[in-house]
Amino acid sequence: MSDERTLDLLEAKIEELRQLNSADGIDLSKEIARLEEKLDHLRQKLYANLSDWERVKLARHPKRPYALDYLQSAFEGFYELRGDRVVGDDRALLAGLARLGGRTVVVLAQQKGRTTEENKERYFGMPRPQGFRKARRAIQLADRFGFPLVSLIDTPGAYPGLEAEEHNVGATIAESLLAMAEARVPTLAVVIGEGGSGGALAIGLADCVLMLENAIFSVITPEGAASILWKDKDKAKEAASALQMTADRLLALGLIDGIIPEPLGGAHRDAAKTSAALQSELVRRLAELEVIPAEDRRRRRDARYRAIGRFRPAPMRDPEAPAAPEGAVRD
């Protein structure tokens, strides 16, 4: 998004004028207002009708607030619990206790790195078996003490590697899913950036699933789909649309429960505002879930997932046509 640079420059210019305005006592308010109008106009033009691919880029934007940013702003007192008790501690999937609206919750948070160094430590936000085992432990801890569970999802997917396979990453995802299906406490999941495949879903089986406005949630990355189905890496844009991975599409398909609005131009344009919106929505949804008796809540969650899928009756056989031979089976 090269237009982003223009936005950045305008914003910097306005800020500069504001400081001059207050420092020198010169009245620049007309000039500031003119530039702000221009800025608004540019934002509208750029962001009012985002394409699916532009949303993918916003969801992955390097300045986008990450889970730890929200943990510091929308939550209080994040008390991290580390380690899977077997081989190590995953830095791409964090777990801990925190307070949300004054009460204790357990948080699962997928965390990308800002710098090369941090990304090395966090595997670019791709959790490994250590992370999914830790998640399961944290879910069970929440359930034991009746703490609601909040998942902040932001990952390109589980880390694909030899060591991950040696430690059975697939089974650790399955076990994390099962722990979430077992939980009797209220569970909330929010996709804050990228919801990449099984690695994201592993902590996303919840009573209430939300997405930030420019987040994505998909069975595969657009690039992966492009190379597998189109056999052409340059078809990622087409794949992004075809897969219907944006929040508005998924809400329309009935697969998520709500969308948390972002400032025009994306969450990073006003992180504090985004965080406040996230917090109030989490508090509101949690209050809704908590009035439901635990067994009913879990039954409702079961029913929700049981109902997911789109199919129709198979076309009836034409009575005129000869009986279909069964090719799958020998006589």
Added chain:
Amino acid sequence: MSLFKERQYVRIRVDREADDSLWMKCKACGELVFKRRVRENNNICPNCGEYFFLTAGERIESLVDPGSFEDLTAPIVTDDPLGFVDSQPYSDRLREAQEKTSLLDAVVIGRAAIDGVPVILGAMDFRFIGGSMGSVMGEQLCRAMETAIAEHRAFVLVSSSGGARIQEGMFSLLQMAKTVTVRRHLAEAGLPFLSVMAYPTSGGVQASIASLGDILIAEKGALIGFAGRRVIQQTISEELPQHFQTESFALERGQIDRVARREDLRDELALALGYFVEAR
């Protein structure tokens, strides 16, 4: 006698081309082998022992007591909820797969007995878009487990799947959550789930239902893993061991309970099921 003689709800043209020839060339040893010998031998090359794919029907026939299988596969097809088109419309891919396999989707479920033990059995068919799990497979597996609960039977699933059905987008990813949810109900009902992993058990299927069996049995020659070899090599330029994601790789690393040869799988299941029957 066909196992599926009762099914007649869909008009399917069956491609018999492969059956017209008497001989086939083994892709492993290159030998020309008599096709009928191969079929009578559980689709194993009589010359070198290579396993060829079993269709869902062949798999079921190889495992159940003769005449005991009753097809419970629901007559449903995917709704193509995204209207998905890549290099080819999903609806075309589906029709091709249905014609090729004479199945409606990639899994067959039913009642059966294995050595006299009543079970609900599911078998995936890799020929059908790589045995991938979309809305229909998720639904069939849930119905299978629910029937097992209602009839107090064990559940046996033979997986052969590349993972999620990409063409159904999030509907397919969420089948992982759906099947895991119903798997929990099966556990709460105290019924055993024997998960057989055949070639291949990977992606979203391995990362959900297939890994959650009470007992995990790999067929010899299986591939078991989450991410594909190619994906891993693209991400890390690391050399992968020769037997990466094979049944022996999985067994050595504690990922599965047992390994069985194809010709022994029926006895293996009968043996395992016996312990659960005695306990009741």
